[in-house]
Amino acid sequence: MKLLYVLATCSLAFNAVADVASQLVVENPFARAAIMQQRNSAAFMQLRNPTETAAVVSASSPVAGIVELHTHINDQGVMRMRKISQIELPAGQTVSLQPGGLHVMLLGLKRDLNPGDEIELTLILSDGSEKQLLIPVQRVMMHKMKQMQGHQIDGSLPPMMKH
Numbered sequence: 001m002k003l004l005y006v007l008a009t010c011s012l013a014f015n016a017v018a019d020v021a022s023q024l025v026v027e028n029p030f031a032r033a034a035i036m037q038q039r040n041s042a043a044f045m046q047l048r049n050p051t052e053t054a055a056v057v058s059a060s061s062p063v064a065g066i067v068e069l070h071t072h073i074n075d076q077g078v079m080r081m082r083k084i085s086q087i088e089l090p091a092g093q094t095v096s097l098q099p100g101g102l103h104v105m106l107l108g109l110k111r112d113l114n115p116g117d118e119i120e121l122t123l124i125l126s127d128g129s130e131k132q133l134l135i136p137v138q139r140v141m142m143h144k145m146k147q148m149q150g151h152q153i154d155g156s157l158p159p160m161m162k163h
């Protein structure tokens with residue numbers, strides 16, 4: 001009887017450790033500043049998964065009507081956003097969500113996202129666990145986005161930007 005109890009406790013402890021959300025490390029999260037009339041914004045971050053391979057399968061936020069997982073694809077030289085069903089989190093790797101690449105799309109903004117604000121974002125993971133985040137709103141430099149997209153289109157480094 002005592003042994004059974006120990007086994008049950010171990011299994012509970014193991015489940016807690018295996019929980020993807022509690023193991024997932026979120027670095028440098030931010031949401032792009034936008035006014036409500038622009039309707040859309042996006043959230044970016046680095047996701048480091050020290051456990052077994054998992055995925056972000058959906059997300060939600062009180063500031064947006066719909067939250068989708070997106071990537072950019074090169075469609076005959078034009079970068080286009082595509083909705084994807086999940087963002088893979090390979091074991092032991094860091095996945096970067098960044099302008100011009102993978103991102104969490106915030107559609108139908110319910111309010112302005114001003115620089116300095118913080119927004120709630122919940123990531124739902126493939127094991128059913130949820131990662132609750134409070135992420136800062138930042139202005140995304142447009143020339144920086146263009147540099148990244150330029151880099152992705154032809155694989156070369158962008159020309160130096162002059163100010």
Ligand SMILES: [Cu+2]
Pocket residue numbers: 042070071081082103104105
């Ligand atoms: Cu998008």
